[in-house]
Amino acid sequence: MLCFRETAIGRVGVREEDGFIVSLYLPHRSDAVSEGPETPVIREAFGQLEAYFAGRRKTFDLPLRMEGTPFMRKVWRALCDVPYGETASYGDIAEAIGNPKACRAVGMANNRNPIAIIIPCHRIVGSDGKLVGYGGGLDMKRRLLELERAHVAD
Numbered sequence: 001m002l003c004f005r006e007t008a009i010g011r012v013g014v015r016e017e018d019g020f021i022v023s024l025y026l027p028h029r030s031d032a033v034s035e036g037p038e039t040p041v042i043r044e045a046f047g048q049l050e051a052y053f054a055g056r057r058k059t060f061d062l063p064l065r066m067e068g069t070p071f072m073r074k075v076w077r078a079l080c081d082v083p084y085g086e087t088a089s090y091g092d093i094a095e096a097i098g099n100p101k102a103c104r105a106v107g108m109a110n111n112r113n114p115i116a117i118i119i120p121c122h123r124i125v126g127s128d129g130k131l132v133g134y135g136g137g138l139d140m141k142r143r144l145l146e147l148e149r150a151h152v153a154d
Helices: 040-053 070-079 090-096 103-111 138-153
Strands: 002-007 010-017 020-025
Touching: 002 040, 010 040, 020 040, 070 090, 070 103, 090 103
Parallel strands: none
Antiparallel strands: 002 010, 010 020
């Protein structure tokens, strides 16, 4: 089931399969359409996303099914350890998963994260701290990081 809602960042979609969130569609995906009514899991996901956008939620508590290779899933779990309002580099994530030379592979896994925002790939930056690559575009990445930093300061 795939459903879309207007959110603080634009039209976002959440896909659920068998009671698990499997993907999140960022606003640039204007070609996709809702497939039916919201399920309880999708409704909960949108509720948590709305709380996140309002600065009332720093982490997500949703049933996720991360579909990818074992390496990708390891990277995605490590992304969830980067604190709200902070950033880490691809090298930091490579170190965190015990494979310090895997920076490029970490970047590829980060790029293929199907559950953006909930699995916070937007918090990963270049080794020099510059914003690099994001499926939703660098403007969206900047916007999400600024949103988090504003609420950390509150």
